[in-house]
Amino acid sequence: MNNTLLQTTLKDLNIPFFIQQADHATLARMIASSQTDDTNQHTPEKLPRYGFIYEKQGIRVFKQLMAKQKNVNKNDMLEHFQKAFICWRALVSLPEEPHKPLNGHISTTGIRFVEKEFQDELLPAHLTLAFRLGVSGLLAELTAEARLDLKKFQFSPQENLQANWRSIVVEYIFSAFVLLVRKDKGWEDIHQALTSINRLRQFQDNYEEHYLESIEESEEQTLAALELIGLYHLAQLITLVGEYLQTGEPGNDKVNLRLDRHHEQATATFEETKQPLLAHLADLLWAGCRELVQNAIWTHVSRLGENAQKYVQLLTASAREQPVLELWPSQQEAFRRHLLDSYQRAILVEMPTSAGKTLLAKFAVIQTKALNPNSVIAYVVPTRALVNQVTLDFRMDFRQIMQVEQTIPVFELDPTEERLLKNNVDILVTTPEKLDLLIRSEHPVTKKISLVVADEAHNIGEGDRGARLELLLGTIKRDRPRARFLLLSPFLPNGQELVQWLGDDQALPPISIDWKPSRKLVGSVQSTKSQGQWTLEFETLPTAHVMDIRPFMKINVGQISARITSIEALTEATVQALSKRGTLLILCHGPGTSVTRAKQITTNWRQNLVSIAILHNVYAME
Numbered sequence: 001m002n003n004t005l006l007q008t009t010l011k012d013l014n015i016p017f018f019i020q021q022a023d024h025a026t027l028a029r030m031i032a033s034s035q036t037d038d039t040n041q042h043t044p045e046k047l048p049r050y051g052f053i054y055e056k057q058g059i060r061v062f063k064q065l066m067a068k069q070k071n072v073n074k075n076d077m078l079e080h081f082q083k084a085f086i087c088w089r090a091l092v093s094l095p096e097e098p099h100k101p102l103n104g105h106i107s108t109t110g111i112r113f114v115e116k117e118f119q120d121e122l123l124p125a126h127l128t129l130a131f132r133l134g135v136s137g138l139l140a141e142l143t144a145e146a147r148l149d150l151k152k153f154q155f156s157p158q159e160n161l162q163a164n165w166r167s168i169v170v171e172y173i174f175s176a177f178v179l180l181v182r183k184d185k186g187w188e189d190i191h192q193a194l195t196s197i198n199r200l201r202q203f204q205d206n207y208e209e210h211y212l213e214s215i216e217e218s219e220e221q222t223l224a225a226l227e228l229i230g231l232y233h234l235a236q237l238i239t240l241v242g243e244y245l246q247t248g249e250p251g252n253d254k255v256n257l258r259l260d261r262h263h264e265q266a267t268a269t270f271e272e273t274k275q276p277l278l279a280h281l282a283d284l285l286w287a288g289c290r291e292l293v294q295n296a297i298w299t300h301v302s303r304l305g306e307n308a309q310k311y312v313q314l315l316t317a318s319a320r321e322q323p324v325l326e327l328w329p330s331q332q333e334a335f336r337r338h339l340l341d342s343y344q345r346a347i348l349v350e351m352p353t354s355a356g357k358t359l360l361a362k363f364a365v366i367q368t369k370a371l372n373p374n375s376v377i378a379y380v381v382p383t384r385a386l387v388n389q390v391t392l393d394f395r396m397d398f399r400q401i402m403q404v405e406q407t408i409p410v411f412e413l414d415p416t417e418e419r420l421l422k423n424n425v426d427i428l429v430t431t432p433e434k435l436d437l438l439i440r441s442e443h444p445v446t447k448k449i450s451l452v453v454a455d456e457a458h459n460i461g462e463g464d465r466g467a468r469l470e471l472l473l474g475t476i477k478r479d480r481p482r483a484r485f486l487l488l489s490p491f492l493p494n495g496q497e498l499v500q501w502l503g504d505d506q507a508l509p510p511i512s513i514d515w516k517p518s519r520k521l522v523g524s525v526q527s528t529k530s531q532g533q534w535t536l537e538f539e540t541l542p543t544a545h546v547m548d549i550r551p552f553m554k555i556n557v558g559q560i561s562a563r564i565t566s567i568e569a570l571t572e573a574t575v576q577a578l579s580k581r582g583t584l585l586i587l588c589h590g591p592g593t594s595v596t597r598a599k600q601i602t603t604n605w606r607q608n609l610v611s612i613a614i615l616h617n618v619y620a621m622e
Contacts, residue, residue, distance in 0.1 A: 003057070015050055019083050022047065022090040027519060027548065028555045029093050031538060031581060038553040044094050044109070048117035051087030054080045055136060055284065062139065062287045066260075081140035088133040092149055106152050121277055122170045126153065131174045131281075134181035135288040141329040143181075143295065144517035150182040165211035166224065168203075169231045172196045176238045177285055180245070180292055183325055187246075187318050190325075194242040197235050223273045230269035233262040234282055237289045245325060248298025248312075259289055295326040300335050301363075307370040308363065310401060330355040330515040337511045340367050346503030348457070348487040348495045352516040357488045358390075361453050362397060364486050368451040369402065369426060375450035379429045380469070382459050384408060390455070391429045402426035407434045421445045432469040439475060449483045452476055457487035460498070477502055519548040525557070525574050527564040534560045536577050572601050 010016065021042070028039045041047075058080035064072040091110030106126065115125035123131065130153045137146020155175040176193035183189050208228065215221040237259055244255045263286035270279040293299060297316065301308050315324040327335075330351050339347065339360055347364075351357050365377050381390055391406040398404055405421060406429040421428075425445055430438075439446045454473065460466045476483050485502045492498065492510075499507040523540040536558045542551035558577025564570045575584055588594040 003060070006057070010053070016083070018043075018046070019050060019054075019086050023086045024549050024553065026086070026090045026093055027521060028553055029095070031521065031557050031578065032555045033558050033577065034535070034556045035095050036554055036556055038555060039095065041090060041094055044090070045113050045116075047087045047091050047110075048114050051084045051091075051132065051136075052117070054084040054087070055132065056280070058084060058136070058139060059280070059283050059287055063283070066290075078140055081136045082142065085133065085136035085140045085142055085146070088129060088136055089145070089149055091129060092133065092152065121281070122167060123174055123281070124171065127155075127171060127174055127178070130155075130178045132284070134178050135284045138181060138288050138291040138295070141515065143326070144328070145519070147182050147184075150178060151184055153178070155179065165207045166228065166231070168207075169200060169228065169235070172200050173231065173235050173238060174281070174285070176242075177288060180238065180241055181288065186321065186323050190242055190245055193238060197238050197242075200235060226269045227273050227275060227278070230266040230273070230275075230278070230282070233266035233269070234285055236262045237285060241289045241292050244293060244298065245296055248296070248302065251302065252293050252296070252299040255293055256290060259286060259293070292326075295329075295332070297324060297327055300327055300332060304340070304363070304367065305370055307401070308366050311362070311366050311397075314397065314400060324359070327359075328356045328515070328517055330513045331360055333513050333515070334360050334511050338508060339511060340364060341508060342367065342371055342484075343506060344484070344503060344508040345506040346485045346487070346499040346501075347508045348489070348492060348499045348510040350489055350492055350495060350510055350512040352490050352514065354518060355513070355516050358393070358455075361455070361486060361488060362394070364451065364453070365398075365402075365427060368484070372450040374448060376425055376445055376448045377427045377451045377453065378435055378446075378449050379427055379453045379455065380432055380435055380472070381429065381455045382431065382465065382469075384431070386455070387429050387431060394427055394429065398427065404429065406430065407438070432465070432472045436468065436472045436475070439472075439479070446480075449476065449480050451484050451486060453486045453488065455488045457489040457498075458492050461493060473502060521549055523553075523555075525570060527560060527570070527573075529563070534562055536560055536564075536573055568597070568600060571597060575601060 025039055025041050028036075032039045058077050061072060061074075061077035061080060065074060065077065091114060092106055094107035094110040094113075096107060096109055106129075111125045111129065114129050118125070118128050121128055130150060133149055134146055137143055137149075155178065176196040179189040179193040179196075212221055212225055212228075215224050240255055240258055240262075243249070244252070263282060266282045266286075267279050270276075270282060297312055301312050314320075317323060334349060334351070338344070339349065340363060341347075349357055349360060361379070365379075368375065368377055379390060379394070381387055387406050387408065391404060394404045403424055404427045405423075405425045407421070421443065428435075428445060435446070452473070454460075454469065457469075460469050460473075473485065477485075485499075487495075487499070489495075495510045495512075499510060521538075521540060522543050523538050525536055525538050527534055528537040529535075535556045538555045538557045540549050540551050540553040540555075558573065560573055564573055571586065575586065578584055586597065588597055
């Protein structure tokens, strides 16, 4: 069946709508405490079949892209793998019996459906689900979500090496790949993946021969030997990628060439032995490994110079609690769109919150200092709280290579600050008001500004504070003609006009990227009564900017003993219900409300040893 006919057939069967509904139900189950109609998955037995169809379509387009065929759209590949990912993810979280929790576990029901659909595959059902979840997440640019889901899986490759050697080899290879995708606990998963492949090599001499000799027919023995050769080529994919993630050597181009060669040799042997399912798994593994190389931080910094290389070594250090081993798709795209072009005087990066703008700014800082070693970078944020946060973050990253200082947002310079700023300052973290004061007083630290990073630059359109920021940027443009500007914002109306004003004929078109690493549910919480039981009900609401889930879904997030009528009690009950899902951030209006709410919750939860941080509107702090 050709692709156009297949897509038409899938639409006629309403399969894209089915997958969309499955996605919404899965998102709802992430916060649900009990089942409702909106968390239920209808005809779940179809999920593995549809996931397989879409991953086949996705790998077809991936191969076309690798072959550089004309009229091939990467977005088609992303869409196919996104649909496949939804299917595999839904299977992980399928509801069990009514009394069992809806999240935080791997659904045994989903595992049974996978086992039934892929009964002819070599992989155990839980591993085939984890593997497909990892591959589709990578190739759908949903890596963050895939890694989060993969944390639910535990991998303990067979220790009974007297068992079928073929099955052991397959299990070690594909579980090692899942570990490379997950990257949990810093370097632990990557080291475990490489250790698994090394163990296979150690055991090969002892167990391969016994396995082959157990096959009586000579022709079948030959086919089994060929099959093992193909699998050993797949093991090489894991080794190549794992070692590249560690050091960036021998370079992404060489690694990709070797990946392609081993993949070709593996699929050739599987085709000769008439193993189409193994050939398909080999295709998925190869595509996933190539994407791991593409995402690796080393791939994008190899030509950035010695200072950037040193910085990446700090970011990837094993001693770091959360090493940065890869770049998000948004960050990769920003590099491709000339973020680090030193010719441009004004650059605007528009990306959603948590999409990686700060790391991009750090690379811009590194590059600027490499080009202007004696200069100062001014990092401008709107509030005192952000001054403290950014300073701590930058000192942690740059403590071995740069001096980071801060000034607090008051309209005078105290003696301590004066003394610190007389030292060698590489990065000055401050607010627009304080930097304006330093410039107007002609403080020496401002004479050498080579780059101004304006974080939360959308504040330029907000009242007096925005006017002060705009005036500051205009002053620096006039009085510091060599200074460059990097503006960071989730959104910035008239962004093109702003960078054109700051950069004149040296302004890069705004780098606007809509990718985000997480999904968002917007709704309201109220207490409702059903069948004599009071519950907290989260109802999704329609919004202009959040399209991740359909509106008016009703999700039970927790049980309560009685109706709740006050906002204080409702907040506390919601926090208690959702605290098991992960970290909670409670935004309050003003410092007084923040302190009051914090006291209420911590007083009532004191015996539960729950740590709570409550933030209010940051502008109320000033």
